[in-house]
Amino acid sequence: MGKQLILAEKPSVARDIAKILGANENKKTYYEGKKVVVTWALGHLLTLKMPEDLNKNWQKWDLESLPMVPKYFGIKPLPRSRGQLNTIKKLAQRKDITEAVIATDAGREGELVARWIFEYVKLQKPLKRLWISSQTTKAVKEGFAHLKNGRDYDNLYQSALARSQADWLVGLNVTRALTVKYQDNLSAGRVQTPTLAMVRKQEEKIERFKPQKYYQISLLAQGQTAKMQMKNQFAFKTRQEAQDVVNQLKQGQVSKVEGKEKSQGAPLLYDLTELQQEANRRYGYSAKKTLSLVQSLYEIHKVVSYPRTDSKYLSNDIKATLKDRLRAVKNLAPEAESYLKEGAQIRQAKIFNNAKVTDHYALIPTEQTPNYAKLSGDEHKIYTLIVKRFLGIFAKAHRIKQEKTTVNFGKEKFIFSQSRVLEAGWKEEETPSAKVTPFKKGQTITPNFRIEEKLTTPPAALSEGALLAQMEKHGLGTPATRAEIIEKLIKSELMERSGNMLKVTPKGKQLLKLVNPSLVTPELTAKWEKQLEDIAHGKFSRQAFIKEITSETKLLVNEVKSSQANYQDFSLTQKKCPDCGAQLREKNIRDGKILICTNTECSYRRRAEAKVSNHRCPQCHKKMLIVTGKNGDYFKCKYDGTTEKMEKGGKKGKKKMTKREERRLMQKINQDDEPQESALAQALKAAMGK
Structure with missing residues (x-):
């Protein structure tokens, strides 16, 4: 009997699958057992060929060669990926390998990762698909016991391929056109440009806003306050206008007292986008950080279901697993114990809807009990959010009694609103409140008015959470790609973070005026996403x-x-290149800012500002600065002026990586879900190096 060749997306996932399936023989680039061979990609190992790979006339960046429309795109290995590709090729050609299994992420991009690899190595054997929504041992075993036919996912692959080719066509062509025309690195794309425009649109609302002063009349009675009901709340422009109205209000009477009980069920479960919004609102986390944390909870700790989901519902087959999931979270949420004693009674039946579950169901905890000591503080916060939302399935409704009292002073009307919590239900933080003093119909109300000066408030700038909501509303990107799109805009210096808010840079504002309006508005891109x-x-x-x-x-x-x-070009400075005399341009890099020469024939560059290093001063033992001088970079202490030479590679000497640094590096590699280098990223790198 032959063996299965299983392709996982990352080394960490391959290791776990190998352990579950008994492939205990570690061969460095794969694991082997009696029935299976488990290997891995490193995210994407391949990418679409670049323009210069397809046509020699496209090597030079000029307007004459645009637009570039290949007859055939083709794929090529990413840098440093050939070794792993060769491993997979040799394994695929082994005579004892009788079929291959795609075990990459169960989504559009995961499908593309695997299909490109098997296409590149010319796999000639049957293809199966592992499609699971959690990484627990139980889920993996069940998934391998019920493997799908790989060809069932051909349409998903075609969608992923179409997305990749569309980004190549729009991104590379428009970016190259803008970069050449305006002699600056200007990045545009079918999703990122309308996303940038949304942030700018909100900014324009703020810029157009002019604060207006107005006056508000309130009635005070029985320890409560009610505003005067007006068609236009900004009607009183002066205090005197408001005072003239108050002078006419002599005696009030309660004309109506209404009481109504309201019941509110728990909200739907999290999909990725709503979880990112909530984490941004509560903790200020970026979309990318939240995705990284929840991916870690899924892959490394195996305590949540597949994160890149766009569904807030569960399929009916999940009902059988609910008790085990409750048992897994009872140490974190004591109420889970009481729900178990009640027989895990489902009180939010609307959450179970097969028709509203797409490739994956909503984000919920798995049946695996977390080792809380191994969770970071940030992971713990995200896990708690998911657990609390999940517990809403079993929680009673939140019940309140709303009481509205209408008081008339002649034609003018004031409405007092009170609400009492009858049962906290899923809103456990709200406790039942004491009975308030009621009004009675026909009751006389003594005039007791307050006139307050107010100012109209400007619209708020977009937070990352608010931008995610806008992107979802207009169909821009997918839950899996939205974080990456926001990061690309920031890396391209078109947008920047200001606290928890986002703002468009001067460069970004100009870009939006330089591209076709159809690429700026979300309608065209939303149409493309629907077609995908x-x-x-x-x-x-x-x-x-x-x-x-x-x-x-x-x-x-x-x-x-x-x-x-x-x-x-706002990045141009007044500083001159010491080598050729041309102007220097300021550029942001990962660890600070650098100055580079605008002369394409000159390679001069230096740091725009000193960088704090981890190298300690031999005198005061404080961290030293990295300073650029005539002979290159050197260390300098800003406290006592001590200087030291730097060895090649930017260090004072080779220093062995600590276990902690090694662990952090491996965790980063295992959590890195973005392609190593996209076609657009390569093109921009080429443009910047011109």
Whole structure:
């Protein structure tokens, strides 16, 4: 009997699958057992070929060669990936390997990772698909016991391929057109540009806003306050206008007392986007950080279900697992014990809806009890959010009694609103409140008014959570890609974080004026995203989609070519290059800012500001600065002026990596879900190196 070749997305996942399936023989680049061989990708090992790989005329960045529309895209290995590709190729060709299993992430990008690899190594054997929603031992075993036919996911692969080719066509062509035309690194794309425009649109609302002063009349009675009911709350522009009205209000009477009980069930479960919004609102986490944390909970700790989901519902088959999931969280949430004693009674039946579960169900805890000592503080917070939302399935409804009292002073009306908590239910932080003093119909109310000066408030800037909500509303990106899109905009210096808010840079504002309006508004991109979904479900063809994208790309490029718009490079400084005399441009890099020469023939660059290193001063033992001088970088202590030379590679000498540093590095590699280097990233790198 032959063996299965199993391809996981990351080394950590491959290791866990190998352990579960008994593949205990470690061969460095794969694991082997009696029935299986388990190997891995490193995220993407391949990418679409670059323009210069396809056509020698596309090597030079100029407007004449645009638009670039390949007849055939083709794929090529990413840097440093050939070793692992060769391993997979040799394994695929082994005579004892009779079939392959795709065990990468069960989503669009995971499908692309594996399909490209098996296409590149020319796999000639049957293909199966592992499709699971959690990484627990039980889920993995059940998944391998019920493997799917790999060809059942052909449409998903076609959708992933279409997304990749569309980003190549729009991103590389428009980016190259803008970069060449305006001689600056200007990055545009079919999703990132309308996303940037959303942030700018909110900024424009704030910029147009002019505060207005107005006056508000309130009535005070029985320790409560009610505002005067007005069609236009900003009607009183002066205190005197408000006072004139108050002078006419002599005696009030309660005309109506209404009481109504309201019951509110627990909210739906989290999908990834809502979890990112909540984590941003509560803790200020970026979308990328939340995704990294929940991916770690899924992959490393195995305590939550598949994170990159767009569903807030559960399929009916999950009902049988609820008691085990409750047992797993009872140490964190004591109420889980009481729900178990009640027989795990489901009180939010609407959450179970097969029709609303797409590739994966909502984010919930798995049946595995966490080792809380191994969770970081941030992981603990995210896990707690998911658990608390999950417990809402079993919680009673939140019940309140709302009481409204209407008081009339002639034609003018005031409404007092009170609410009492009758039963906290799933809102456990709210306790039942004491009875309030009621009003009675016909009761006389003595005039007791207050006039307050108010100012209209401007719209708030977009937080990352608010931007995610906007992207979801307009169909921009997917739960799996939205965090990456936001990060790309920041790395491209088109957008920046200001506290927990986002703002468009001067460079970004200009970009939005330089590209075609159809790429700025979300409608066109939302239409493309809908078509990608249709391709995944077999309702639309990739060929028809790419044909439409190609037509749009030609229009977008021609718009840039014919534009008469002016562009100002805000990164230019007044400093001169010491080698050739050209102006220096300031550029952000991962660990600070650098100055680079604008002369394409000159390679001069230096740090714009000193960087704090981890190297300690031999005199005062404080961290030293890395300073750029005539002979290159050197260490300098800002406290006592001590200087030291730097060895090649930027260190004073080779220092062995500590166990902690090694662990952090491996965790980063295992959590890195982005492609190692996208086609657009490579193109921009080439542009910056010109």
